[in-house]
Amino acid sequence: MNSAIVINTTKERKDTGSEWRLLPLRTDDAFTSMAIDEALLKLNAGCKSPNTIRFWRWQPSTVSIGCFQSVEREVDLEVARRYGVDVVRRITGGGAVFHDHDGELTYSVVCRQGDVPDDIIESYMLICGGLVRGFGNLGFRAEFKPVNDVHANGKKISGSAQTRRWGSVLQHGTVLISPDIRKMFELLKVSREKISDKFIASVYERVTTVEREIGRKPTFEEVREAMIAGFEDSLNVKLHEGGLTDEELELTKKLRPKYASDEWLRKR
């Protein structure tokens, strides 16, 4: 049984209890954020950056697409331009996501591949376990849904994406606090009929938010604190606050132009 294997893995990890770095909450544009994540992954793989967890926001709001997606197929670029929403291709797979500046918190976990289970779904389960516990800390029950989602009350509240490169793992994902669902469907290419009130209503049947689950909009810091405790618990690590190193900032600066380029955006 899969769950039994995961419990064993967690137990084994309990003995190690290592220390990871926690970065301060940052708000950046999409291209900088994507560059930070790749810089952390590269330098972690080269043993120059510690295992790290960070939480961050998007300014301006952005649609990110999975590394295998076609931007033309997924995003209404004209609507994005009109709203001043950026569009970026991730280095992780998965689907298109609307990251609302005012309604979404994003997390990233970067660690050595040996610090998570080899099995991809089990490693998603371990890392998403931090979110599950974090939502518990906020006062409601949530559960991991393979491959890469977390559900509350049977509705999606978080989606994640993971890549493994050079011996390290990057997993980043969303925590839906109070996103503008209507805007999300205007930006993502779905047929006209789908933006009808009826379709929006059906989305509310499938997607939920922290605001909806606890009956008020929490602060970003409150959600972050809940998730920090959740990750410490799930990963059995102690998080220590630290900043980005000069080397990480330098590599971020180098990588940013790729994410901002038309060539990268229109790769598929």
Place this chain on the structure above:
Amino acid sequence: MTGNRISNISISGDFFMYPEEAIEALERTLEGVEVQEKALLAAVQNFYNSTGVLTPMVEPRHWVEAILRAASGERK
């Protein structure tokens, strides 16, 4: 397509592939393959066996179904 064979293919969508670069190898593998279920399945299966690529929740038959669907659209 050239005749009933794939001459050029670009795969895009919402999925995960480890390692990600393997998508280009999959596309190259499919070039020249006849658009017919058995031939496609054999090519895709061979790709998985020879590369050890992982695609959680996506199996060889899913690629074949998508290719057959795209090909029938192109024929119309």
